[in-house]
Amino acid sequence: MNSQLKRGTLELLALCVVSRGDCYGYELVNRISKCMEITEGTIYPLMKRLRDGGLIDSYLEESPEGPPRKYYKITDAGNDELKRLEDEWTRFSESVNMLLKGEFSDESDK
Amino acid sequence: MNSQLKRGTLELLALCVVSRGDCYGYELVNRISKCMEITEGTIYPLMKRLRDGGLIDSYLEESPEGPPRKYYKITDAGNDELKRLEDEWTRFSESVNMLLKGEFSDESDK
DNA sequence: CCAAAGTATTTTGTATTGCAAGGTACTAAA
DNA sequence: TTTAGTACCTTGCAATACAAAATACTTTGG
Numbered sequence: 001m002n003s004q005l006k007r008g009t010l011e012l013l014a015l016c017v018v019s020r021g022d023c024y025g026y027e028l029v030n031r032i033s034k035c036m037e038i039t040e041g042t043i044y045p046l047m048k049r050l051r052d053g054g055l056i057d058s059y060l061e062e063s064p065e066g067p068p069r070k071y072y073k074i075t076d077a078g079n080d081e082l083k084r085l086e087d088e089w090t091r092f093s094e095s096v097n098m099l100l101k102g103e104f105s106d107e108s109d110k
Numbered sequence: 111m112n113s114q115l116k117r118g119t120l121e122l123l124a125l126c127v128v129s130r131g132d133c134y135g136y137e138l139v140n141r142i143s144k145c146m147e148i149t150e151g152t153i154y155p156l157m158k159r160l161r162d163g164g165l166i167d168s169y170l171e172e173s174p175e176g177p178p179r180k181y182y183k184i185t186d187a188g189n190d191e192l193k194r195l196e197d198e199w200t201r202f203s204e205s206v207n208m209l210l211k212g213e214f215s216d217e218s219d220k
Numbered sequence: 221c222c223a224a225a226g227t228a229t230t231t232t233g234t235a236t237t238g239c240a241a242g243g244t245a246c247t248a249a250a
Numbered sequence: 251t252t253t254a255g256t257a258c259c260t261t262g263c264a265a266t267a268c269a270a271a272a273t274a275c276t277t278t279g280g
Contacts, residue, residue, distance in 0.1 A: 002195075003238050004265070005202050008114030010238080013209055020212060026257050035205045041239045044259060049237090066256035067246045085112075086210065092115050093203050095145045099123055100196065102130060113267050114236070120267080136228050151268045154230060159266090176227035177275045 001037050010038070012085040014046055015074060018056060019082055024069035047072060055081050111147050120148070122195040124156055125184060128166060129192055134179035157182055165191050 010032075017023065017031055025043055032038045050056045055078035063069050074082070120142075127133065127141055135153055142148045160166045165188035173179045184192070 001202070002118050002198055004118030005198070007117040007237060007266090008112050009206050013206065016210055024257080025259095032209070035209050036202075039239060040258080041241075041260090042237085045237080045239090048259090063246085063256075065247060067244090067258065069257070088112055088115070089206065089210075092111070092146075093206075096119055096123065096199065096203075099142070099145050100126055100199075117237090117266060134228080135230095149268060150229075151231090151270075152266085155266080155268090158230090173227075173275085175276055177229070177273090179228070 006036070006038075009089065010042065010046055011050065012082070012089055014043070014050065015055060015078055015082040015085065018072050019074045019079060022071045022073045024061075024071045026069070028072070050078070054078075116146070116148075119199060120152065120156055121160065122192070122199055124153070124160065125165060125188055125192040125195065128182050129184045129189060132181045132183045134171075134181045136179070138182070160188070164188075 013032055013036075014028060017028060023031070025040070025047055028047075029038060029040055029043050032043075047056065047058075051058055051072075054075060056072045056074055058070050058072050060068050061071055123142060123146075124138060127138060133141070135150070135157055138157075139148060139150055139153050142153070157166065157168075161168055161182075164185060166182045166184055168180050168182050170178050170180055
């Protein structure tokens with residue numbers, strides 16, 4: 001899968017998943033992996049960026065198996081950003097689909 | 111507009127536009143600009159990559175106004191790649207939309 | 221004739237970010 | 251003890267959108 005395509009959408013997807021319920025990195029990787037190839041090397045740095053940007057908070061919780069889990073929780077700013085990104089994605093993908101269908105290039109050139 | 115979103119799709123869009131008829135860089139910028147912010151600094155390097163990859167050919171033609179135009183023409187390999195990218199885009203955007211709608215994350219976790 | 225504006229191409233440099241690769245650490249089972 | 255599964259984090263690289271600037275041609279107006 002073309003990794004370039006994912007740029008700009010992973011932030012949206014991560015925020016979206018977290019907005020439906022707190023979850024930890026490893027879990028996030030497994031969830032998103034269900035529909036799209038993704039690894040930890042992508043998610044952990046991404047979550048750090050989101051946290052640095054104040055879009056998510058995090059807290060530690062012990063795990064019944066393995067090391068403690070760092071849970072992520074969306075903030076108000078994160079919810080706002082989620083809406084904005086969702087909108088942006090919708091507009092963007094519709095533009096691409098229109099251009100692919102040729103609904104932009106057939107009149108009023110130049 | 112989030113420039114990261116465009117990554118991976120511009121190649122598809124450029125191939126698609128060129129596949130509908132030979133056109134030169136400046137024209138391509140104007141056409142794609144109708145539906146998406148784009149500048150020469152993006153298109154010219156992109157066309158060079160496509161040409162280097164054998165997906166398009168190019169030829170010079172004099173212009174009635176200004177310097178000569180470099181027209182781009184899609185190759186057979188370019189048409190194949192166009193189909194592949196279109197497919198990839200469709201699958202990808204549907205995955206994103208499904209995840210956004212929550213149709214992936216509600217069963218069989220862990 | 222000269223300046224400005226529109227057309228057209230190209231190059232350089234920078235910022236972003238997906239991801240491979242590798243490391244740490246804990247628990248449980250073999 | 252070793253292995254496997256869970257869980258986290260970091261380093262470094264590759265790809266690429268795009269701002270910015272340089273070049274060059276033509277036409278038009280003063």
